[in-house]
Amino acid sequence: MSLIEWKEAYSVGVAEVDLEHRGLIDLINDLHALMGKGATYEKVVDTLGEIYAQISAHFALEEKFMRTSRYAGYSSHKENHEELLDELRDIMDRVExxxxFEEQRLSAELERWFTVHFSTHDAKLHGFEQKHQSS
Ligand SMILES: [Fe+2]
Ligand SMILES: [Fe+2]
Known part of the structure; x- marks a missing residue:
């Protein structure tokens, strides 16, 4: 079973952002599955590096969207992105x-890390996007 299941509630209503959210969920699920199959330490480190790169690019896209649509919650959302990147760097440093790596701990951290941001900061973007389109 996948570590993270896509939920409609994760949809922010911006096609590019939703597509990337699905891609990021797939990548984290792939890492979880790889660890379940006895992935090597090197493979786990490489995959964490890939997750970090894709997430950085994803955050940049979301921040661009927020700036161009003059989103009022931009600062706190961006701040949370920065905290998340710091946390991910800490996780990567610890593993190195x-x-x-501790399989269960790593999976639990990545799962919580994502789903909390999706269901709080990113979910607020959804409400904003709907208002933005209807105004
Ligand atoms: Fe976000
Ligand atoms: Fe996001």
Whole structure:
């Protein structure tokens, strides 16, 4: 079973953002599945690097959308993106320092990390986008 299941509630109503959210969920689910199949430490480190790169690009896209649509919650949303990137860097540093990874801990961290941001900051973008289109 996948670690994170896509929910309609995650949809923010901006096609490009939704597409990337689905891609990010797939990538995290792939890492979870790989660890379940006994992935090597190197493979896990590489995949975390890929997740970090895709998430950085995704945050940049969302921030661009928020700026162009003059979204009032831009600062706090961007701040949360920065905190998330810091947390992910800390997770990657820990895995590199340890020279190993704890499968369950890593999966739980990534799952919580994503779903909390999706269902709070990103979910608010959805309401905003609808208002924006109807005005
Ligand atoms: Fe976001
Ligand atoms: Fe997002």
């Amino acid at each position: 320092d340890d020279g190993s």
